[in-house]
Every structure is written in structure tokens, then in C-alpha cells.
Amino acid sequence: MVFVFTVGMLPVTKSFAYTGGSLEGKTLRLGTSITDNGIGTNNSTDGNETTGATLEKNGLKDTLWYEFTSLTEVFSFRLRAKLDTTAANNAVYVLYFDQNGVEIHRQLVQLSTAATTTDIDTPKNGVKKVAVLNPSPDASRTIYEFDVFTNTDTTPPMNVSNLNSSNVTDTSFSVNWIKPNDLDYDKAEIYLDGVLKGSVAATNIQNYSFSGLLSDKSFIVKVVSVDRTGNKSSGSTVTVKTNVKPDVTAPGNVTDLIGTPTYNAVSLSWTNPPDQDFARVKVYENGVYKRTVTKDNTTALFENLEPETVYAFKVTSIDNTGNESTGATIEVKTLKIPEISDIKDLKAEAKFDRVKLSWELPQDQYFHHVNIYRKEIEDQSFFEDMFGSSSVSAATTEDGYTPMFETNGTYWTDLTVKSDADYKYKVTAENTAGYETQGLEVEASTPQETPPKMEDVEYKENENGDYVVTWKNPITGKVKIFVGGNEYLTVPAAQGTATIPKADLKYNSYGAPDVTVKPVSDSGLEGEEETPPKFGNGDTPFSVGELLQTGNGLLWYVSPLLLLALAFLLVPKLRGLITQNIKKDSPRSEKALERRTGRSEERELRTENKEQQHEKIERDHIERQDRHVGREFNGKVEKIEAPGRPIREENRVGEKPTPIIERRATKERHLRVREARQKREPREPSRRVREARTPREPRKGRGAS
Structure with missing residues (x-):
């Protein structure tokens, strides 16, 4: 902004005054304040030292003031004045005020009874009024000359921005804009087609409305910015066209x-x-x-x-x-509420954990849904049976039924029943107006729950040694896992698998994992336990292939020994048979036989004695076997005929027990053996005649009678 000094510090025609000041020749107001116009006087601005304006005591006409047309920058003032009489306060104040009447500067000037001139620089911007005030309540003052010196603004403000129209009708519209940022921006002047229509102060909303215009016509609006000095911008323009006159005729009715x-x-x-x-x-x-x-x-x-x-x-x-x-x-x-018919063919299908109801829906236009009710029939007393009453649980309706469900379908499954219980259901139809039919009833009895059973159970150990159990059934309820006879884990049956870490695994005496699984239904009913094979992977600790392979391996080691044993047993007999046949066919044997014929009688006698000795030895041997077998046989018979009774009687003190021997069964057997031996060809008698031994007495304690 450029300021031009309109007045310089030039001497006037008289030594105490200036010419060209902003107040030169202006009319000042003399009143009680800057808002009191009082009287007008130019005695203090005429440049004559003999004329002046008297400021009365404070509270009277004590203020001499002037208002600029716009805000002004004051940089100095000159005052020539004197005291009319000496008083306690011998000064005056020079005051500056802004556009709102707020004091923005105060300068004290001391006076005397003789007229004196005072020049003081007081640069101040935004001054709207200047005044001289007598603060003394006792004496007046005479102001001969008072003038201020100002800078003059000749630079116009910036134009408004964002000028646009709004609320356009066929006869009116409005324009809006943003004011410039100039500090001395004062107002905006509004022109319509070059004609000034009004102004909008800087402090107001930057908007202006036009009305009473012609429809369907274009108008040029110009907005000019004005500062406090009165400088005007070139202005901003916008063209606005009013709307076509609207249609005000309503269409015809339907x-x-x-x-x-x-x-x-x-x-x-x-x-x-x-x-x-x-x-x-x-x-x-x-x-x-x-x-x-x-x-x-x-x-x-x-x-x-x-x-x-x-x-x-x-x-x-x-x-x-x-x-x-x-x-x-x-x-x-509207019509009367229609009635609807009831459902048909109500059926109930019961299982231990559910009851399924099915029905046919009514074919009514206003049918909306069905209501399902239930009551559990408990045991009745004799009195209740006689009079036909029944006790119900959880009754919430007048007839003892509890509302269970609403549906517009044709079936519903009750999953809240208990096993081995009796229930009664009622299904009613309801229309769109809320009307409910009487309904149909049906009874259902749930059977006892069947214990769950494990099916398709498999056991295996994975690579890291963990034991994995899998199953296909059951798929509801739970499955308990036992390890070493103790409950280890419970998993949902639908999971179908359970894993036992190697560290928690225990084994039975066959070296197989000691694991047991048991199914449990949703109601808590437990089924039978399922265990893996005793030997781990089968009923035996080895397979058939392994058994054959092991047997073949043993034969390789055992067969030579068997052949050697057979050789020891058969070779001597074969040798004896060969030798005997050779002797029978040789002449030497015939001669030996002839030599023995002379001794036939002696040989017969010896043979007879030898046979007697053999019979005696064989008889003794048979008796000993009879005694032994008899004891065992009698003991078995006593156990069979008198179980629980001691086989032998209590022994007497100092005596051995005498066994009871039953020889009948054993004698018959040994007689048959003896007859068979006699029928066989007798062996050749030995050359050496053995003397008959005296039969020895049977040992004590062996059952001898």
C-alpha cells in the first residue's frame, strides 16, 4: 500500500501555526464526549492565534473532537493552548479513537497560563476520531490551534474472489463471494447490469439476493471492493440467467x-x-x-x-x-377374519433320543403356520387312573401343554426327549390373523437307549512310536480311552481317532499296548469295552509263515541228530538178524545141534526151570505194576465217586498208611499182554543158564498187601 504525505512540516503565515494539516479549516465539535455533537467551531483550525475554543471544566463541554471519513494513519499533532486559571491539574489530553469508539492512544500535554505550542509525533494507524480533553474539574482551557498530520491511502483493495450464483429461479437469484484480505477492506458494492443495487459491509455475510426479475433472462452482476479510504477495485463479474417460468398446472387425476x-x-x-x-x-x-x-x-x-x-x-x-x-x-x-381348517394325518415316530412328528398342512388361503406343543406323561396313581387325569411337567398352557416350536413345514423332530418316557403332542394350525385351531394330539413312547458299540476299530503305532486308535462308529457321544486299566482320555466320538503318546503308553505281559476303548452315548450310557489283540497284531505271537520258517530251520539242525539216534538203535538189531540167519544155514550149527541132542533131557529140565524162573520174574514184575497202577486208579475213582472226601484215611501215629489197591482192572490188562507174548515165537535161549533168583519181598510203602 502506498501512502502519500498530503501535508509537510511547512511553516504557516504565523509562527505558531501550520498550513495544510488534515484539520485545517475543518469544523470541530465541542461537547461532553466524542459522541456528543455539541456545537461546531473552527476557531481552533483557522490559523488565528487570537481566536480559540474554550474547554470547560471536566463533566461539561470539556471535549473538542473531529471524525475522519475513513480510518486514517496519524503520525503527529500540533497543539497551541493555555490555562485560563491555575489549578491542581494543568494539562490536557490528546486522544485517538478507532472505528468502534475505542481509545487507542492518549497523549498528556502540560499547559501554563501563557499560550504555548506543542508538536508531538504519534504514529498511529486505524484512527477514526481525534480529540482534546480537559481533565480538570476546577478550571477551563483555551485551545487556540489543533491540527493533525496524516498519510493518505490511494491504493484500491483486491477484488472479491469465487463470485458465483445460487438459488436461481425464474424471478430471482443470489450471488456469493469471498472478500479480499486487505486490512482496510470496508465493503462490497453490488451492481446489476451496471446499476448500483446496494452494498455489503465487510463484517456481514458476503451474499446478495436479487428478486422481481424477468424469467429466462441473463443478468451481469458486478461486485466492487471498497476500502476505508474509499478506494475501489476494478470489480468481479458473473452472468446469471433466470429460469423459464415453471409449469403451475397440475396433471389430471387417476x-x-x-x-x-x-x-x-x-x-x-x-x-x-x-x-x-x-x-x-x-x-x-x-x-x-x-x-x-x-x-x-x-x-x-x-x-x-x-x-x-x-x-x-x-x-x-x-x-x-x-x-x-x-x-x-x-x-x-376390510373383511371378517376367516377361519381355517386343522392339520391332518398327525403321526409320531419315536426313538430313544428323539420323536419325529409329521402331518399334512391345511389347504386354506390364509394359513400361516403350525404350533407344536408337548407334555410328558408321568406315572399315575390308582386314583388318577380311575378318574382319567394325568400329571404333566413344565406345563405352561391351560391344558398342560408346553409350546415347543412354530413352523410352516410338514414335519418337526423333538431332540429334547428322554429315553423310556411317554409324551403327548398337540399340533394346531394358525392363520395370518392369529386365529388358532383346536389341533390334533398324538402320543409317543421313547424306548430304552441301546448301549453304543465300537465298530471298525483299528490299532497301530506310527513312526514315532505313538499309538493311534481309529474307529468308524459311533459318530455321536464320546469315546473313553483307557491305558493300563486307568481312564486316560475322553474324545468326541465324531472325531474318529485318538492318539496316545509313546511316553504315556503301557504294555501287557505279551508286550502289546495295554489300551482299551469304551463308547459313551450323549446321555451318558456306556457300551462294551473294545480291546486290541492280546499279542498286538493277532491272536498268537507269530504268524503261520513265521512258524513254517522256524520249523524248517529247526529241521536242519535236528534231522542229523535223529538219523544218528536211529542208527544206534537199528544197526545192532540188523547185525543180530544177519548173524542168526548165517548160523542156521551153516554145517557147524547142525553139528552143534547134534551134540546138544545127547543132552536133551538136561536141556529140557533146564528149560523147564528157566521157564519157571521167567514166569516168577514176570509175575513179580506184573504185581509191582499192579500195585502202582492200582493206587492211581483207586485215587481217581475216589475223586469221582466222593469229591471233597480225602483219598486216604488219617495215618496212625508211628504207622505208614496201607494203600487200598484195586487189581481187577490191571490184572485183566496184564493177562492179555501175557497171552500175546506167549503166542509170539520164543527167542533162542541163551547159552548161559541163569540161575533163578529168589523173589525179593516187596518194598514197604509200595502198596504190598
Whole structure:
């Protein structure tokens, strides 16, 4: 901003005054304050030292002041004054005020009874008023000359920005803008087609409205910025065109308005008007707007109405401009609530954990859903059986039923039943108005729950040694896992698998994992335990292939030994047979036989004695065997005939027990053996005649009689 000094420090015609000051020749106001216009005087601005204005005592006409046309920068003042009389306060104040009357500067000037001139620099911007004040309540002052020196602003403010129009109609519009940032911006002047229409102060909303204009016409609006000095900008312009005069004629009403009622709804239908600018219809119910329907539709449905009630409807037409017709009206009365029929073919299928109900729905137009009720029939006393009453649990209705479910389907499954219990169900039909039928009843008895069973169980050890158990059934309930006879883990049956870490695994005496699984139903019923094979992977600790392989291996080691043993047993006998045959065929043997014929009698005697000795030895041997076998046989017989009775009697003190021997069975057997031996060919008698031994007495304690 450029300032031009309009007044310099030039001496006036008289030594005590200046010429060219901002107050030179101006009329000052003399009053009680800067708001009191009082009287006007120029005695203090005429440059004559003999004339002046008297400031009365404080509280009277004590203020001499002047107001600039705009805010001004004051950089100095000159004052020539004197005291009329000496008083306690011998000074005056020079004051500056802003546009709101707020004091922004105060300068004290001391006076004397002789006139003196004072020049003081007081640079201050935004000054609207200057004044001289007598603060003394006792004496007056005479002001001969008072002048201020200012800078003059010749630079205009910036133009307004963002000038635009709004709220355009056929006869009016508004313009808006953003004011400039100049500190001395004061107002905006508004021109319409070059004609000043008004102004908007800087402190107001930057908006201006025009009205009473012609429709469908363009206007040029110019907004000029003005500062406090009065400088004006070049101005900003905008062209605004008013709208075409709108259509104020409403379209025709709809025709053929028809209302079709039910007990709780009304369906409206109509024919739209033929107007080219027809856009939509509005529908009112009992005078209250309810909805808008586009021109593509000609129906409207109103629901949730009261039965047997009259409703007044009005349908108005709306065009593109918004004009609304008077509307077509109709009154419609809703129907009476209809009754519906009951369901059919109610059936119940019971299992231990559920009861499935099925039925046929009624074929009524207003059917909505079915209600399902249940009550559990408990044991009845004799008195209740006699009079036909039954006790129910959780009863919430008058007839003892508890509401369970609502559905519009044809079946429902009750999963809240208990096993081995009796239930009674009632299923009713309900229409859209809430009317409920009497309903049908059915009884169902759930059987006892069958214990769950493990199926397709497999056991295996994975690579890291963990033991894995898998199964296909059951898929409901739980499965308990036992390790070493103790419950180790419980998992959901649907999981189908359980893993036992190697560190927690225990083994049985066969070296197989000691693991047991037991199924448990959802109700807590436990099934039979399932155990893995005793030997781990089968019923034996080895397979058939392993057994054959092991047997073949043993034969390789055992067969040589068997052959050697057979050789020791058979070779001597074969040698004896060969030798005997050779002797029979040789002449030497015949001669030996002849030599022995002479001794036939002796040989017969010896043979007879030898046979007697053999019979004696054989008889003794048979008796010993009989005694031994008899003891065992008698003991078995006693156990069979008298179980629990001691086989032998109590021994007497100092005596050995005498065994009871039954020889009949053993003698028969040994006689048969003896006869068989006699029938066989006798062996050749030995050359050496053995002397008969004296039969020895049987040992004590061996059952000898």
C-alpha cells in the first residue's frame, strides 16, 4: 500500500501555526464526549492565534473532537493552548479513537497560563476520531490551534474472489463471494447490469439476493471492493440467467380407482392420467401420506389393517414440476377374519433320543403356520387312573401343554426327549390373523437307549512310536480311552481317532499296548469295552509263515541228530538178524545141534526151570505194576465217586498208611499182554543158564498187601 504525505512540516503565515494539516479549516465539535455533537467551531483550525475554543471544566463541554471519513494513519499533532486559571491539574489530553469508539492512544500535554505550542509525533494507524480533553474539574482551557498530520491511502483493495450464483429461479437469484484480505477492506458494492443495487459491509455475510426479475433472462452482476479510504477495485463479474417460468398446472387425476379388500389388507389399482409431464402418484390413507408410486406401476398394497374396518384412500397425480392434482378417493371396508381348517394325518415316530412328528398342512388361503406343543406323561396313581387325569411337567398352557416350536413345514423332530418316557403332542394350525385351531394330539413312547458299540476299530503305532486308535462308529457321544486299566482320555466320538503318546503308553505281559476303548452315548450310557489283540497284531505271537520258517530251520539242525539216534538203535538189531540167519544155514550149527541132542533131557529140565524162573520174574514184575497202577486208579475213582472226601484215611501215629489197591482192572490188562507174548515165537535161549533168583519181598510203602 502506498501512502502519500498530503501535508509537510511547512511553516504557516504565523509562527505558531501550520498550513495544510488534515484539520485545517475543518469544523470541530465541542461537547461532553466524542459522541456528543455539541456545537461546531473552527476557531481552533483557522490559523488565528487570537481566536480559540474554550474547554470547560471536566463533566461539561470539556471535549473538542473531529471524525475522519475513513480510518486514517496519524503520525503527529500540533497543539497551541493555555490555562485560563491555575489549578491542581494543568494539562490536557490528546486522544485517538478507532472505528468502534475505542481509545487507542492518549497523549498528556502540560499547559501554563501563557499560550504555548506543542508538536508531538504519534504514529498511529486505524484512527477514526481525534480529540482534546480537559481533565480538570476546577478550571477551563483555551485551545487556540489543533491540527493533525496524516498519510493518505490511494491504493484500491483486491477484488472479491469465487463470485458465483445460487438459488436461481425464474424471478430471482443470489450471488456469493469471498472478500479480499486487505486490512482496510470496508465493503462490497453490488451492481446489476451496471446499476448500483446496494452494498455489503465487510463484517456481514458476503451474499446478495436479487428478486422481481424477468424469467429466462441473463443478468451481469458486478461486485466492487471498497476500502476505508474509499478506494475501489476494478470489480468481479458473473452472468446469471433466470429460469423459464415453471409449469403451475397440475396433471389430471387417476381413473378407474378400485380397492380390493381382505380381512387385513387392501389392494388399490388405477389408470394413470394421459398428461405428457405426468411423473408419479401419491397415495394417502385416512388423510395421511403413505407412499409414492412411479408412473410405471398402477397398484399399491396396504397391509396390517384391522378387520371389518372402513379405510379412506386418496390417489393424487404429480407432474415433473411437482404440481399435484386434487386426487381420486375411495372407501374400502376390510373383511371378517376367516377361519381355517386343522392339520391332518398327525403321526409320531419315536426313538430313544428323539420323536419325529409329521402331518399334512391345511389347504386354506390364509394359513400361516403350525404350533407344536408337548407334555410328558408321568406315572399315575390308582386314583388318577380311575378318574382319567394325568400329571404333566413344565406345563405352561391351560391344558398342560408346553409350546415347543412354530413352523410352516410338514414335519418337526423333538431332540429334547428322554429315553423310556411317554409324551403327548398337540399340533394346531394358525392363520395370518392369529386365529388358532383346536389341533390334533398324538402320543409317543421313547424306548430304552441301546448301549453304543465300537465298530471298525483299528490299532497301530506310527513312526514315532505313538499309538493311534481309529474307529468308524459311533459318530455321536464320546469315546473313553483307557491305558493300563486307568481312564486316560475322553474324545468326541465324531472325531474318529485318538492318539496316545509313546511316553504315556503301557504294555501287557505279551508286550502289546495295554489300551482299551469304551463308547459313551450323549446321555451318558456306556457300551462294551473294545480291546486290541492280546499279542498286538493277532491272536498268537507269530504268524503261520513265521512258524513254517522256524520249523524248517529247526529241521536242519535236528534231522542229523535223529538219523544218528536211529542208527544206534537199528544197526545192532540188523547185525543180530544177519548173524542168526548165517548160523542156521551153516554145517557147524547142525553139528552143534547134534551134540546138544545127547543132552536133551538136561536141556529140557533146564528149560523147564528157566521157564519157571521167567514166569516168577514176570509175575513179580506184573504185581509191582499192579500195585502202582492200582493206587492211581483207586485215587481217581475216589475223586469221582466222593469229591471233597480225602483219598486216604488219617495215618496212625508211628504207622505208614496201607494203600487200598484195586487189581481187577490191571490184572485183566496184564493177562492179555501175557497171552500175546506167549503166542509170539520164543527167542533162542541163551547159552548161559541163569540161575533163578529168589523173589525179593516187596518194598514197604509200595502198596504190598
